[in-house]
Amino acid sequence: MRLNLNLFKRRPPDVRKLAREENTKALIKALKYRKNPEIRAHAARNLEWIPDPQALEPLIKALKDEDLMVRIYATAAITRMPYPIEERIVKALKDPNPDIRIGAARILNFRAGNQSWIRCKD
Numbered sequence: 001m002r003l004n005l006n007l008f009k010r011r012p013p014d015v016r017k018l019a020r021e022e023n024t025k026a027l028i029k030a031l032k033y034r035k036n037p038e039i040r041a042h043a044a045r046n047l048e049w050i051p052d053p054q055a056l057e058p059l060i061k062a063l064k065d066e067d068l069m070v071r072i073y074a075t076a077a078i079t080r081m082p083y084p085i086e087e088r089i090v091k092a093l094k095d096p097n098p099d100i101r102i103g104a105a106r107i108l109n110f111r112a113g114n115q116s117w118i119r120c121k122d
Contacts, residue, residue, distance in 0.1 A: 012033065015039055018030060018043075024052040024054060040065060048076050049080075060089075060103075063097075063104070075103045
């Protein structure tokens with residue numbers, strides 16, 4: 001079954017349904033849904049459980065979202081990715097946006113074996 005991504009123009013995405021279908025492409029699109037930060041946060045949260053390398057860059061961009069929950073869930077999703085991402089995350093440490101740098105530092109800290117979230121000062 002193919003999902004028509006143009007549906008988002010008419011109504012908000014049903015993130016639960018997209019997650020059940022493991023529709024990564026549509027969840028990534030929902031991560032960019034500007035009208036509702038709750039939808040973006042739930043999209044990031046669900047991407048945490050669907051390991052797909054295509055989600056990495058959109059999740060990194062979500063680290064600078066104005067909504068705190070979106071940033072938290074994006075950080076958690078990146079942290080749990082089951083493949084090597086450290087090289088890309090190290091590059092994010094040089095991003096001009098402090099939210100991306102903080103998120104990248106937390107991700108690297110967690111993946112290095114420190115299982116607690118740290119407070120980062122910019």
